[in-house]
Amino acid sequence: xxxxxxxxxxxxxxxxxxxxxxxxxxxxxxxxxxxxxxxxxxxxxxxxxxxxxxxxxxxxxxxxxxxxxxxxxxxxxxxxxxxxxxxxxxxxxxxxxxxxxxxxxxxxxxxxxxxxxxxxxxxxxxxxxxxxxxxxxxxxxxxxxxxxxxxxxxxxxxxxxxxxxxxxxxxxxxxxxxxxxxxxxxxxxxxxxxxxxxxxxxxxxxxxxxxxxxxxxxxxxxxxxxxxxxxxxxxxxxxxxxxxxxxxxxxxxxxxxxxxxx
Amino acid sequence: xxxxxxxxxxxxxxxxxxxxxxxxxxxxxxxxxxxxxxxxxxxxxxxxxxxxxxxxxxxxxxxxxxxxxxxxxxxxxxxxxxxxxxxxxxxxxxxxxxxxxxxxxxxxxxxxxxxxxxxxxxxxxxxxxxxxxxxxxxxxxxxxxxxxxxxxxxxxxxxxxxxxxxxxxxxxxxxxxxxxxxxxxxxxxxxxxxxxxxxxxxxxxxxxxxxxxxxxxxxxxxxxxxxxxxxxxxxxxxxxxxxxxxxxxxxxxxxxxxxxxx
Numbered sequence: 001x002x003x004x005x006x007x008x009x010x011x012x013x014x015x016x017x018x019x020x021x022x023x024x025x026x027x028x029x030x031x032x033x034x035x036x037x038x039x040x041x042x043x044x045x046x047x048x049x050x051x052x053x054x055x056x057x058x059x060x061x062x063x064x065x066x067x068x069x070x071x072x073x074x075x076x077x078x079x080x081x082x083x084x085x086x087x088x089x090x091x092x093x094x095x096x097x098x099x100x101x102x103x104x105x106x107x108x109x110x111x112x113x114x115x116x117x118x119x120x121x122x123x124x125x126x127x128x129x130x131x132x133x134x135x136x137x138x139x140x141x142x143x144x145x146x147x148x149x150x151x152x153x154x155x156x157x158x159x160x161x162x163x164x165x166x167x168x169x170x171x172x173x174x175x176x177x178x179x180x181x182x183x184x185x186x187x188x189x190x191x192x193x194x195x196x197x198x199x200x201x202x203x204x205x206x207x208x209x210x211x212x213x214x215x216x217x218x219x220x221x222x223x224x225x226x227x228x229x230x231x232x233x234x235x236x237x238x239x240x241x242x243x244x245x246x247x248x249x250x251x252x253x254x255x256x257x258x259x260x261x262x
Numbered sequence: 263x264x265x266x267x268x269x270x271x272x273x274x275x276x277x278x279x280x281x282x283x284x285x286x287x288x289x290x291x292x293x294x295x296x297x298x299x300x301x302x303x304x305x306x307x308x309x310x311x312x313x314x315x316x317x318x319x320x321x322x323x324x325x326x327x328x329x330x331x332x333x334x335x336x337x338x339x340x341x342x343x344x345x346x347x348x349x350x351x352x353x354x355x356x357x358x359x360x361x362x363x364x365x366x367x368x369x370x371x372x373x374x375x376x377x378x379x380x381x382x383x384x385x386x387x388x389x390x391x392x393x394x395x396x397x398x399x400x401x402x403x404x405x406x407x408x409x410x411x412x413x414x415x416x417x418x419x420x421x422x423x424x425x426x427x428x429x430x431x432x433x434x435x436x437x438x439x440x441x442x443x444x445x446x447x448x449x450x451x452x453x454x455x456x457x458x459x460x461x462x463x464x465x466x467x468x469x470x471x472x473x474x475x476x477x478x479x480x481x482x483x484x485x486x487x488x489x490x491x492x493x494x495x496x497x498x499x500x501x502x503x504x505x506x507x508x509x510x511x512x513x514x515x516x517x518x519x520x521x522x523x524x
């Protein structure tokens with residue numbers, strides 16, 4: 001899903017080896033527990049297996065929804081070149097979707113079944129935050145994907161080595177981030193009052209994203225258990241709080257880089 | 263663009279060697295003139311070069327528009343599996359678009375400039391034929407792509423070897439044809455009166471496609487000259503008439519195969 005990333009995103013590991021470094025600062029430098037195991041070993045624990053199926057299902061549906069959103073935004077593109085650029089991003093999201101559903105099938109999980117629990121939350125998010133113009137679409141793609149990517153990277157550090165490699169691969173920056181940043185910055189420079197409107201829009205996006213995420217976590221036991229502890233290297237609740245702080249902080253920095261007050 | 267093809271599409275060559283066979287029945291079995299030359303030789307003729315740039319531009323914009331249409335139709339999909347199937351087709355169209363624009367750049371033509379003359383006709387076609395439901399979308403994709411593919415295959419036989427190989431590659435059936443045929447047939451079997459509505463819809467699509475195609479041909483000198491003669495192996499006007507007959511006939515057969523009266 002991650003296709004936009006500012007060069008200055010702080011403290012986000014980009015390689016599997018670095019990502020395995022624990023983010024909570026309490027563990028040792030070397031991965032331990034699940035994070036040191038491969039899928040064959042880790043999946044012997046049924047609750048861990050269920051959590052990974054949930055995670056891959058949520059991620060896969062997110063990619064499919066991102067594909068649709070980008071294809072939609074392509075219609076708002078002011079030039080043919082912009083349209084082609086968005087179509088390219090949409091196609092990249094679709095290929096991430098395919099890798100995730102291939103993986104679900106490979107671990108004997110039915111992709112549709114794995115995605116369905118997350119369809120409503122993601123559809124609602126996109127319905128409630130339909131951009132009204134090209135710039136709102138760019139800000140949404142940038143903000144939404146950055147937050148989702150930060151979140152999945154935090155989770156990835158706690159996954160088995162095989163699942164982690166896949167998750168990091170589909171979050172890999174495909175170099176499109178600069179596209180949104182450049183276009184939005186140029187628009188604000190040309191007409192500064194656009195910045196105020198887009199800053200409000202970014203705040204609304206963050207609010208809707210958090211409220212849908214909360215709903216998903218409340219609904220999905222396996223996933224939540226992995227996140228808040230109980231399975232192997234899960235977070236404790238205080239750590240979840242710190243994780244949200246880190247994500248919010250990174251968001252604030254990205255908004256500033258974009259010329260927007262967060 | 264071709265992603266749907268009935269197994270019984272008549273007389274449509276599928277390989278470059280076969281496609282080089284003249285369709286007007288007057289020439290010999292071996293390609294002659296332009297059809298026997300490679301791009302380096304054929305493009306020495308400026309009018310031929312301009313016609314190919316037009317053709318690739320029209321085809322590229324068609325792929326981009328098809329991408330958008332399929333991504334849009336994915337929203338109407340009744341199931342997650344159907345949605346994923348349409349997204350896959352859309353991504354395939356985008357990759358065809360990329361091959362065509364890469365080729366335009368390789369022959370020193372600016373892709374945007376090459377596409378722009380065809381944008382309005384294709385946009386108008388899609389605007390005037392926006393499907394109101396999932397089945398209309400499937401019929402449109404099937405009918406529209408089949409007709410476009412028949413047309414480009416006829417033209418391909420008259421192109422230089424390099425351009426012909428590219429055009430046939432992007433028209434290559436990616437195996438999605440059966441998807442639309444199966445879904446539409448099943449819907450008509452389940453509710454026969456759906457067939458009458460879809461038959462009317464297919465006729466309207468054919469009418470709009472022909473009227474936009476006519477507009478393009480009237481506007482674009484280089485392309486028209488290649489089609490109606492004047493450059494190398496161009497058609498004569500009687501041959502254009504026969505070509506339209508062949509395309510209409512193939513359309514009628516496809517509609518019958520779909521369970522629709524054409």
